[in-house]
Amino acid sequence: MRRPTLLYAVLEKRSWLRYDVFVTQLAHAGTRAAKHYENPRLSRVRTVTKTTFQRWLSGTQEPRGEAAVVIEFWLGYTVKELLGPAPERELVLARGLHDASFAAAHSLDVKFDTSFLSVAAPVPGSGGVWHMDGLRILDGTAVAVQMYEAALQPSCVAIGPEDLEHLRYFTQSRRRALLLASLGAQGSSDLYALDAAHARRQLALPVQRLPIPIPYRLDHVTYALLWAGLNVDDSLLADDHALHVEQQRLEVRVEQGRSSAARTAYADLSNVGALWLGSRTCAEFIHRHLSVGAVSPVMWSRTQFGEQAAAWLLFRERHGLLQLMRDRSTGLDGVPGCALCVPESAVHGSEPYERLLLLLAVALMESYGLTVWVCTEEDYSRLPEFHLGLDQRVIVADWLDPDAVWNVESIGGRGATDAFAQAMHHAQARSVASGATPQERIRALADYLGLSPEWGRLIKRCRELGSYGTAGLLRTRSHLIHPGEIDRALQFLGGLGSTS
Incomplete structure (x- = not known):
């Protein structure tokens, strides 16, 4: 029996397998891609026939042209990866992020000249990467990152239970990694950082949410310490x-x-x-x-x-x-x-x-x-x-x-x-x-x-x-x-x- 495509697995995980849901999400992605690439033609990628959609899911037909650009921008994988077989291992995907969260991540690169943050996953479930360049002495480094939507609490921002499965998946590796929490969906541009090892210790307990302290808000002070310390x-x-x-x-x-x-x-x-x-x-x-x-x-x-x-x-x-x-x-x-x-x-x-x-x-x-x-x-x-x-x-x-x-x-x-x-x-x-x-x-x-x-x-x-x-x-x-x-x-x- 043929394994499902990665596209099928991604859409299933995110509850976007229904045709009407897919075309709605595709239209939203086209609007965002048009703004990101400054290409208005991408906003017209709004509809696809049900037959074409089924062929994409099965891997028998390949999205082309502007449709391919929008889908790659939207889902974070190349068309070739999406139409290939899904990994045999259990695929754990993070939830999609609000547009404001991506904007907050981009603002770090604008604010700090040594920051190059990409929160898109290069391979399924692996998260993104944050490059921190050196200047005169520091050699430059890169750290794995994963961004999650969070809710503001009195003394912390909390990543909720819907993300705990992926949190445990992402932090199980002993490699160096950072978690980034975004309040983008709540209208705030603030981001908060937490070391993955610290999160892993908390997730070993029967918790319903992962708190990140308010003092760990990313600004000039915390970025300076992360930039110097990690390098x-x-x-x-x-x-x-x-x-x-x-x-x-x-x-x-x-x-x-x-x-x-x-x-x-x-x-x-x-x-x-x-x-x-x-x-x-x-x-x-x-x-x-x-x-x-x-x-x-x-x-x-x-x-x-x-x-x-x-x-x-x-x-x-x-x-x-x-x-x-x-x-x-x-x-x-x-x-x-x-x-x-x-x-x-x-x-x-x-x-x-x-x-x-x-x-x-x-x-x-x-x-x-x-x-x-x-x-x-x-x-x-x-x-x-x-x-x-x-x-x-x-x-x-x-x-x-x-x-x-x-x-x-x-x-x-x-x-x-x-x-x-x-x-x-x-x-x-x-x-x-x-x-x-x-x-x-x-x-x-x-x-x-x-x-x-x-x-x-x-x-x-x-x-x-x-x-x-x-x-x-x-x-x-x-x-x-x-x-x-x-x-x-x-x-x-x-x-x-x-x-x-």
């Missing part, structure tokens, strides 16, 4: 074995008083993998060469873009250095802190969600009791990352040089360290993030970064997201990173209040 995590997973091997060789590098490695020496590593290796090497070097009596209360970082700031939010080694500076600066003269150089060209050349990552990284530093100074002169942006000790010893530990994975050196002597001390003094004296308190400094930096018009809303959003926690939104898999400090930065920023 960093996937790149490190791809380099996992190579980085494990390289870690075994760290001892020789950090024992020496000077060491460097060109980027070309690690051509097989991803950009993020090389960034992590440099960060780890520099952190080990600092821990090894800064004794208790020579701990630097100040450091200079060449971080100026969101992709670089993401490392401070995610890399365990960066968190360890902040802890080191806080703990070992106790009782020493001077103010422990970090100087950055963020030229106006970097501000103008980055998107708002990138600048949000930079602001969060600064908030994280301030949460450890470090004062952050930000100068803007372009010449200072080329300085390597360094720690300035009270004994006039400079520890160069640079992991953000585009041509080198790392460059570490211990430099002593007043003449050799004067230039570093002068740069630090300049940043402290000319900081655009000036103020006596973290609140004043971070607010001033937000002004410089062009984020102040949304300051009150941003503070409220960080407080909301930080209080709830990001574990259900961003689930990382690499053991080399620790996303928990993101919540710390969100909570600190959200606790500053909405007034300066």
Whole structure:
């Protein structure tokens, strides 16, 4: 007995097998396709004879021309796929989405220049894909997605029981995936995201709906965290074995008083993998060469873009250095802190969600009791990352040089360290993030970064997201990173209040 066509299976699943229902849905699809492709002729694909319809269902006649265009747009499969046999496995299809849901998905690509979201299923039941391109450092990644219609509740949006079968089907795989919930049918353009693993744990219980927290609404803050977190995590997973091997060789590098490695020496590593290796090497070097009596209360970082700031939010080694500076600066003269150089060209050349990552990284530093100074002169942006000790010893530990994975050196002597001390003094004296308190400094930096018009809303959003926690939104898999400090930065920023 011949297996039914995929077209038959799709229409049966969606209760569109009746001829009168099919032609009604086809007419609606033609109107949408005409608008989407800006081709008015497609809106005239409204009728088909009952005989032709039956031949399409059986696979003995193929839709052609404008009818084929509309059907492929409508159902998300090619005509060849639709007229072929349905898979022998049980076919679990998601419900059709409201037009407003597709529009909301498209708006993400308009709002965020690194987003390419396709919610159409390339194969039955598999969902869509969300591409998130990198910019200067991030390598770019893609994550499986599935969008569902949801209903707004007091503290969440809820995907209802009619979608639970497909939810369990989609989340049963252990691959990384995201669920997107749309309120399009209710007249809202908001989308909400949830990690599939988090959903899978909830669906293991006898639930009648799947809630997604209101704080997981997709906006500049949540997109920034997903964009950075997914990119960093996937790149490190791809380099996992190579980085494990390289870690075994760290001892020789950090024992020496000077060491460097060109980027070309690690051509097989991803950009993020090389960034992590440099960060780890520099952190080990600092821990090894800064004794208790020579701990630097100040450091200079060449971080100026969101992709670089993401490392401070995610890399365990960066968190360890902040802890080191806080703990070992106790009782020493001077103010422990970090100087950055963020030229106006970097501000103008980055998107708002990138600048949000930079602001969060600064908030994280301030949460450890470090004062952050930000100068803007372009010449200072080329300085390597360094720690300035009270004994006039400079520890160069640079992991953000585009041509080198790392460059570490211990430099002593007043003449050799004067230039570093002068740069630090300049940043402290000319900081655009000036103020006596973290609140004043971070607010001033937000002004410089062009984020102040949304300051009150941003503070409220960080407080909301930080209080709830990001574990259900961003689930990382690499053991080399620790996303928990993101919540710390969100909570600190959200606790500053909405007034300066």
